Structures are given as C-alpha cells and as structure tokens.
Amino acid sequence: MDVLQLPVSDEPVDDVAGPRHGATVNFIVERLRDAIVSGRLKLGARLVEGELTAEFRVSRGPVREALRRLAADGLIELVPHRGAIVRRLTRREIAELFQIRLELESLAARLAAADGDAARRRRFAADIAPIFEDRPRRVADYLCENAKFHEAVYALGNNEQLKVLAGRLQLPLIMAQVGNILTSDVLDLSVTEHRTIAAAILEGDPERAHAAMRTHLSRAAEMADAERGAEDC
Amino acid sequence: MDVLQLPVSDEPVDDVAGPRHGATVNFIVERLRDAIVSGRLKLGARLVEGELTAEFRVSRGPVREALRRLAADGLIELVPHRGAIVRRLTRREIAELFQIRLELESLAARLAAADGDAARRRRFAADIAPIFEDRPRRVADYLCENAKFHEAVYALGNNEQLKVLAGRLQLPLIMAQVGNILTSDVLDLSVTEHRTIAAAILEGDPERAHAAMRTHLSRAAEMADAERGAEDC
DNA sequence: CTACGAGGATTGTAGGACAATATCAGAGCC
DNA sequence: GGCTCTGATATTGTCCTACAATCCTCGTAG
Structure with a gap:
C-alpha cells in the first residue's frame, strides 16, 4: 500500500x-x-x-x-x-448533495452578480478567463477548470460562510465517482453553460446568473443520477 | 470553573x-x-x-x-x-449564516410540503403540535419550540444531507448571541409565522411553504442584524 | 450444521515525556 | 520614562507505551 x-x-x-x-x-x-x-x-x-x-x-x-x-x-x-x-456515496446521497448545491451555488451566483467591488470583479474575470478559451479539453482539464470556476463564483459572492460550507459538500468526491460520464459532448455543453453564467455575473444581472446556475446544476444532477442509476442500486 | x-x-x-x-x-x-x-x-x-x-x-x-x-x-x-x-460571531458572520439558512431551510420547507409519505406527515403533525397551542410563551419555551419546529421541517423534507448540513449552521449559538431581542411581541409574530409555514406544508403547497419560510427567516435575519448593529461593530 | 468460545485485530483511553511555540514579566539600554 | 531583548512560563503538538473494550474470525464441540 x-x-x-x-x-x-x-x-x-x-x-x-x-x-x-x-x-x-x-x-x-x-x-x-x-x-x-x-x-x-x-x-x-x-x-x-x-x-x-x-x-x-x-x-x-x-x-x-x-x-x-x-x-x-x-x-x-x-x-x-x-x-x-x-466512503462510497449512494445514489441518494449524491442526489441530495446536488439538491443542496443547487441552492447554495445559485445563491452564490446571485451574490456574485450583485457584488460591486471592482477589485474582486477584476479578480473574478482573471480567474475565470480560461473558460472562454476555445481549445480542446480533456476530462482532467475540465475538472480543474470547473473547480476553479465554481470557486471563483463563491469568492466573488463574498460570503465566507457560504464558501466554507460549500467546501464540505464533497464535490471532488462526487466528481471522482461520476466522472466517467464526461464525454466530449457533455463537456462542451458544460463549458457553454459556464460561459452563460459568467456573462450574467459580469454584466451584473443577479437573477439571470441565479437562473443560469440553476439550469447548469440541474442538468448536471440529472446526468449524475442517470449514470449512477445505470451502474448500481 | x-x-x-x-x-x-x-x-x-x-x-x-x-x-x-x-x-x-x-x-x-x-x-x-x-x-x-x-x-x-x-x-x-x-x-x-x-x-x-x-x-x-x-x-x-x-x-x-x-x-x-x-x-x-x-x-x-x-x-x-x-x-x-x-467564539463570538461577528455581525457579518451572523448575516452570512442567515443568508445561507434562508436558502437551505426554504428548500427544506418546499421538500416537506411536497413529501407524500403518510407516516412522515403524521409524525410531522405530531411534532409541531405545540406551535398551535395558545399559551403564553417564555423565551426559553420559544427557543425550544422553535428548534423543534425547524427540525421537524428538515425531517419531513427527507434530505439527510440537508439535515446534517443545517446542523452545522450553529443556530443555537446564534440564538444564544441574539436571544435578548426576543420581546413578547416578536415572539408572538414568530409563532404566527410558524403556523403559516406549517399550514402550507400540511396542505401540501410547496411554493407557499417556500415563500412563507423565506419571509420568516428574512425578518428574523433583519432583526438579528439590527440588534447586533446596536450593540457592537 | 450450528452454537459457542478462544484468540487476534483494532480502536478507545490513559498517562507520561519532550519539543515547539506563544505570552508575559522584568532587566537593561536609550 | 519608554523601548527592546531575554528568560521564564504556559500551552499545545507530537511521540511513546500500555492496557481495556470491542468486534471479527475461526476452530471446536454438540
């Protein structure tokens, strides 16, 4: 070992x-x-x-x-x-965690879009720049980019407690357990959705950012659940 | 000591x-x-x-x-x-925690209202019965009743992860630190709001339960913040 | 074949030891 | 007098050993 x-x-x-x-x-x-x-x-x-x-x-x-x-x-x-x-997450646990994440992260998106601090906004723009690059992405690349993106949203959201709580949602563990569904199509779609969210945040439209994040995570949750349903339980 | x-x-x-x-x-x-x-x-x-x-x-x-x-x-x-x-929670931490709690608990309320399991609903009805009693409440009584009520909502919501996460939101600690604002008027208002939420859940109206919970917690958050603003920072 | 008991594996707790580090009081210096 | 530096003290961080409690497994007796 x-x-x-x-x-x-x-x-x-x-x-x-x-x-x-x-x-x-x-x-x-x-x-x-x-x-x-x-x-x-x-x-x-x-x-x-x-x-x-x-x-x-x-x-x-x-x-x-x-x-x-x-x-x-x-x-x-x-x-x-x-x-x-x-620990192996059960299908149900994953579903529950996604449900929570949906609320917390859409809240973060709304807060991020509403944030007025110029320095933080610049920082955000810089941090998420990679998602706008048009390049082929391997799964590992995407996972890293994805983590950075969501983290940047939390950072701009400027709610410290929210950030630490989100850290306890075992996202990496989920990703590791459902990561095999990430085909190239899914991956492209996710990147597109990230851009939509980012655009809404950068334009300072809280409700649109909120909605876009919900859409993104709802879809992700469904995919994860479908995959998990196929493989066990 | x-x-x-x-x-x-x-x-x-x-x-x-x-x-x-x-x-x-x-x-x-x-x-x-x-x-x-x-x-x-x-x-x-x-x-x-x-x-x-x-x-x-x-x-x-x-x-x-x-x-x-x-x-x-x-x-x-x-x-x-x-x-x-x-630890002493800062005014900001309390505000942030309420913001999160608002999302999680309104989600729980929606899930609770949508839940169809008869046994769990009976259990819920029994657990929250005290809030419908018309009796004078002392602060300690209310705090206990309040904790039980919110806990019952989480239980009926039937999302285990949500329940444990909510447990980490230090609600008792917050209550202890802002408990002195609980005048008899405030207390009555809270009880009334609890009843409104409970009614919506029992009638199986997710959106109304969701909205009622948001109203309840928004008000609570404002009061806590106002109190905290007066006393320090 | 099943019940049961012995032994091993593993954690739970105790208690003592020393190292590393933060705090504080006082000596000495300006 | 005020400042800095130093040593003493307090406290945690880590290690070690030992034993108790508990769970698991496996062999044995019925």
Missing part, C-alpha cells in the same frame, strides 16, 4: 514524514484526501491506524486526528473497532 | 467522568456544547486542555478530539499554542 507515497521520494526516509512542527496532521489529511479523490485509494478500502502510522512514520495521535477530519468531511467512514473505510 | 459540572453530582467522583467505553469524547462534546450555548461559558472564555482533563477526569486524547469537533462546528476557535476560546 504505497499509494500514499509522494511521486518522488528517494530522499532519506524521514523526509517522507510531516514537514514542520504543527503541520503533521495537515500533511496527513492532504495526502489521504488526495489519494482518495484521485482514486488511488479505492472505494471501500480500509484505512487502519496501525498501517498509517507505519506509512507516514508518525504516531497514532496525528493519524487519528486526520481520520476524524476526513470523516467530518465525509470522505471516509469511521467504523468503531473496525477502522475507517473510503 | 465548575460551569461544566452536571447540575447534581453528589455521587462518587468517578461518576462525573465519561459513561461507557467509546462515549467519552461525545460526553465531553455535549457538556461543552451545552455550557457554551447556555452561556455558562462566556464569549471569549479560554478552554485549556489541562484544565479540561482535570475537570472531566479524562486524558488529553479525548479532550483534544472534543475540542477539534467543537471547532469544526464553529463553536470555539483553536489558537495554536494558546488554547481554544469560545
């Missing part, structure tokens, strides 16, 4: 462990999160404290803390006296 | 500590949460691991874990090498 190792680690072994004092837990969380959303840790894989302490060369304290944090984010599930397992 | 002790504890001292194996952390979390929302722990009060271990007769492990959990819920703030302090 070396899926957790950094790409290159020929350095002395103790370099693999946490960086500075006070950052050990963060280090472990990030590594595990990355391993999960990237799929290196498969769904249902067990995470045992003992193995992780050996893997990261740290004591059980930080490991336990890291696991609790991942569990709070919903990436793993803690089973008492059994260990933690990488 | 005996604000954490249970009301009555004449029993042998070791009864104060955690109940059964595996519930220690929960025990500490609940006690601290209660102490915070009830106001026994004042805003800005320090929570030091060492004191808590002595207070609860447990080791640092569970205490640390409990603190992390409370911090994740936003009730306290962890300051590195300084300890944790009971």
Whole structure:
C-alpha cells in the first residue's frame, strides 16, 4: 500500500514524514484526501491506524486526528473497532448533495452578480478567463477548470460562510465517482453553460446568473443520477 | 470553573467522568456544547486542555478530539499554542449564516410540503403540535419550540444531507448571541409565522411553504442584524 | 450444521515525556 | 520614562507505551 507515497521520494526516509512542527496532521489529511479523490485509494478500502502510522512514520495521535477530519468531511467512514473505510456515496446521497448545491451555488451566483467591488470583479474575470478559451479539453482539464470556476463564483459572492460550507459538500468526491460520464459532448455543453453564467455575473444581472446556475446544476444532477442509476442500486 | 459540572453530582467522583467505553469524547462534546450555548461559558472564555482533563477526569486524547469537533462546528476557535476560546460571531458572520439558512431551510420547507409519505406527515403533525397551542410563551419555551419546529421541517423534507448540513449552521449559538431581542411581541409574530409555514406544508403547497419560510427567516435575519448593529461593530 | 468460545485485530483511553511555540514579566539600554 | 531583548512560563503538538473494550474470525464441540 504505497499509494500514499509522494511521486518522488528517494530522499532519506524521514523526509517522507510531516514537514514542520504543527503541520503533521495537515500533511496527513492532504495526502489521504488526495489519494482518495484521485482514486488511488479505492472505494471501500480500509484505512487502519496501525498501517498509517507505519506509512507516514508518525504516531497514532496525528493519524487519528486526520481520520476524524476526513470523516467530518465525509470522505471516509469511521467504523468503531473496525477502522475507517473510503466512503462510497449512494445514489441518494449524491442526489441530495446536488439538491443542496443547487441552492447554495445559485445563491452564490446571485451574490456574485450583485457584488460591486471592482477589485474582486477584476479578480473574478482573471480567474475565470480560461473558460472562454476555445481549445480542446480533456476530462482532467475540465475538472480543474470547473473547480476553479465554481470557486471563483463563491469568492466573488463574498460570503465566507457560504464558501466554507460549500467546501464540505464533497464535490471532488462526487466528481471522482461520476466522472466517467464526461464525454466530449457533455463537456462542451458544460463549458457553454459556464460561459452563460459568467456573462450574467459580469454584466451584473443577479437573477439571470441565479437562473443560469440553476439550469447548469440541474442538468448536471440529472446526468449524475442517470449514470449512477445505470451502474448500481 | 465548575460551569461544566452536571447540575447534581453528589455521587462518587468517578461518576462525573465519561459513561461507557467509546462515549467519552461525545460526553465531553455535549457538556461543552451545552455550557457554551447556555452561556455558562462566556464569549471569549479560554478552554485549556489541562484544565479540561482535570475537570472531566479524562486524558488529553479525548479532550483534544472534543475540542477539534467543537471547532469544526464553529463553536470555539483553536489558537495554536494558546488554547481554544469560545467564539463570538461577528455581525457579518451572523448575516452570512442567515443568508445561507434562508436558502437551505426554504428548500427544506418546499421538500416537506411536497413529501407524500403518510407516516412522515403524521409524525410531522405530531411534532409541531405545540406551535398551535395558545399559551403564553417564555423565551426559553420559544427557543425550544422553535428548534423543534425547524427540525421537524428538515425531517419531513427527507434530505439527510440537508439535515446534517443545517446542523452545522450553529443556530443555537446564534440564538444564544441574539436571544435578548426576543420581546413578547416578536415572539408572538414568530409563532404566527410558524403556523403559516406549517399550514402550507400540511396542505401540501410547496411554493407557499417556500415563500412563507423565506419571509420568516428574512425578518428574523433583519432583526438579528439590527440588534447586533446596536450593540457592537 | 450450528452454537459457542478462544484468540487476534483494532480502536478507545490513559498517562507520561519532550519539543515547539506563544505570552508575559522584568532587566537593561536609550 | 519608554523601548527592546531575554528568560521564564504556559500551552499545545507530537511521540511513546500500555492496557481495556470491542468486534471479527475461526476452530471446536454438540
């Protein structure tokens, strides 16, 4: 189980462990999160404290803390006296999360369009510039672009609480689990919708931004559900 | 600092500590949460691991874990090498949280009104019965009734993710910090609005329930903001 | 074949130790 | 007097070891 190792680690072994004092837990969380959303840790894989302490060369304290944090984010599930397992979202959970995301993100879009701060608007325009480029996109490219776009909307929306709450919606995990539906057609459509939303925000039309975001996410939710329905449950 | 002790504890001292194996952390979390929302722990009060271990007769492990959990819920703030302090929400944070709550809870109201499960509807009707009673309400009564009402809406809404997310919105904390605006007039108005919402849900009118909930929370948000504006910032 | 018990695996908690870091009081300097 | 620097103190961050509690598995007896 070396899926957790950094790409290159020929350095002395103790370099693999946490960086500075006070950052050990963060280090472990990030590594595990990355391993999960990237799929290196498969769904249902067990995470045992003992193995992780050996893997990261740290004591059980930080490991336990890291696991609790991942569990709070919903990436793993803690089973008492059994260990933690990488969580698989059920079809229903995905539907529910999309329903929530629909509300939160359309709110963010409306707030973003209504925001008057010039600096933030410039920042937004710069951040989302990539979506207007006409270039072929691979799935990985799109996922990255997509994450940045939605994040930029939240940032311009300027509601800090909303931003942190959205971060807890496990979007990366969802994407990882339904990512295989992203054909080139779907991808183009998504990019087009992003542009529509962005245009409404940049023109300062809150209601149009709100509606466009709802449309975008409704469609995404339906696709995810259809895909998930085909494959299980 | 005996604000954490249970009301009555004449029993042998070791009864104060955690109940059964595996519930220690929960025990500490609940006690601290209660102490915070009830106001026994004042805003800005320090929570030091060492004191808590002595207070609860447990080791640092569970205490640390409990603190992390409370911090994740936003009730306290962890300051590195300084300890944790009971968090005071800023005026802005409260406004932002209400904005989010407005969306989530009006979604819940719509879902609740649209839900067709007979058993859940019966359960809902039973749970909210108290709001239709015509009796004088003290603030504490209302707070309890209010919490139960909104919880019942979420339950009928039948979106599990939405329910857990709403639980992270620190409503009790907000209530504790703006609770002093609850005059008898305000209280009556809130009860009336609750009835309006409940009626729409019971009649199965999603849009009316949605709108009524928005009205209710918009008003509440304005009042909270006005109060907070007077007192600080 | 099933019930049951023994043992292993794993987490939950305890307690002690030391390192790292933030805070604070006081000494010394300007 | 006010300022800076330094040491002492407080507190968390991490590690270690040990044991208790619990769940799981597997072999055995009926």
